[in-house]
Amino acid sequence: MKPASFRYVAASDVADAVALLTEHGDTAKLLAGGQSLVPMMNLRLSRPGVLIDLNRMPQRNTIAVEDGLLRVGLLVRQKEAEHSPIVLAQIPLLAEAIAEIGHAQIRSRGTLVGSCCHADPAAETPAVLLALDGSVRVQGPQGAREIAASDFFLGYFQTALAPDEVATDLLFPIPAQGTGSAFLEFARRHGDFALVAVAALVHLDAEGAVQGAALSLAGVGPSPLRATGAEQFLIGRRAEPAVLLEAARIAAQGIEPTDDVQASAAYRTQLAQTLVERALLIAASRAAREVA
Ligand SMILES: Cc1cc2nc3c(=O)[nH]c(=O)nc-3n(C[C@H](O)[C@H](O)[C@H](O)COP(=O)(O)OP(=O)(O)OC[C@H]3O[C@@H](n4cnc5c(N)ncnc54)[C@H](O)[C@@H]3O)c2cc1C
Incomplete structure (x- = not known):
């Protein structure tokens, strides 16, 4: 072709x-x-x-920490971010998610910014950006502006970018101490887009109660979405298996996937519940190690 x-x-x-x-x-x-x-x-x-x-631009492949944010420039390749010591230390969730993208050859060329601008509903990077309440910095003829992830992803392959704007950076807030995270997905074959993907963050206080939680799901709608009902349910509760299972049930009740050639809506809903439960268990145990 x-x-x-x-x-x-x-x-x-x-x-x-x-x-x-x-x-x-x-x-x-x-x-x-x-x-x-x-x-x-x-x-x-x-x-x-x-x-x-865009590939000939100098100085656009920066990964840096600035004011509590991890900034990823527009020419940072997925593979660079996956193995970046800064990313691994500050936002291991992002490295874990990137490792699930396609194959190594794709990750060695594909950019994180490009993935967000493409806005595939099953893509990993948008789900992580949304889970962390991140944003996209863009530049157009009128100057620069920042668009929150919650406003950026508008639907299937649709973003809030104007036709004459260039996305210059992704800004990921760095999670607070005591936060554990996990990224899980299921695809039919290694390297395929996920049927469902889940990014989970759990922030525990010194007593082991959930102080904050963030859950975002990809592959279950036209763009990644936050499971806010489940997040609210978790606040103040101890991160015990029964509680995490109930949060996963709430998350699954809050999605409305559609049938397609890959999977039925019912299958995706069940998969979402299972992945949310597992991701929460891992994130909570990682958080517990942080506060121990
Ligand atoms: C076989 C295969 C498997 C894949 N599997 C996965 C997967 O599992 N998960 C996943 O997330 N992705 C997957 N991908 C897609 C891959 O991650 C792409 O790299 C990514 O979606 C787009 O990034 P890119 O840098 O290649 O962008 P491009 O392909 O160059 O561009 C994509 C779109 O974004 C626009 N764009 C790019 N950069 C900017 C910018 N700075 N400002 C404004 N607009 C911009 C372009 O104009 C274009 O419309 C796969 C790709 C292939 C070929």
Whole structure:
């Protein structure tokens, strides 16, 4: 399969990419790792007239901690973040999630920012960004702005990015001390997109009661979603197996997946409950080790 013909132009920096987007309008597409866009072009599901390559920009592959946030620049490859000592130390949940993305070859090109802009409902990185109440920093002709993850993912492959904006960074708040986390998913084959994926964070106080919890699920709707009912239920309770099971039941009751060729809605709902329960058990035991 070959793509329809297009014009190629390399952006020298973010301002240049914004100017090129403004100039070429709807016909233009940004190219990051190309691991979603190029297959879509080859299948002719996407036919950009102009491809604006972001890969030549200097200094956009930074992973840094700034003001309690982990900042991931637009050219950080999934594989770089997966093995980054900063990510492993500050947000192991993110490294654990990235390890589930496709195959090593894909992760060596694909970017975290590109994954969020692509907004596949089963993708791992958006689920983690949402669980952590993170945000996306974007730049357009009017300047820079930050969009909370809860406002960024609008539906199947839809985001709040304007057509002339470039996403420059992902901002992940670093969890407080005493927080344990876990990322679990189930896919039909190794490397496939998840049928259901779960990101869980549990913050315990010194007495072992849940002080805070965050649960986000991917693959169960048009975009990742937070299981807020289950999160609220957990607050103030001890993280015991029966409590975590009840939280998982509440989370599963709160989703409305649809039947598709991969799985029925009932199967996805049951899978979500099982994965939430297991993820909470792991996150709670990791949190308990932190506070011990
Ligand atoms: C076989 C296979 C298996 C895969 N499995 C998984 C999986 O299990 N989980 C998963 O999450 N992903 C999976 N992927 C997708 C992979 O993670 C992609 O890398 C990712 O979705 C897109 O990142 P990218 O950098 O390759 O972006 P690209 O493909 O270059 O771009 C994707 C989209 O985002 C836009 N975009 C990119 N960067 C920016 C930016 N800075 N600002 C604004 N718009 C931008 C592009 O214009 C395009 O519309 C798989 C891919 C393949 C080929």
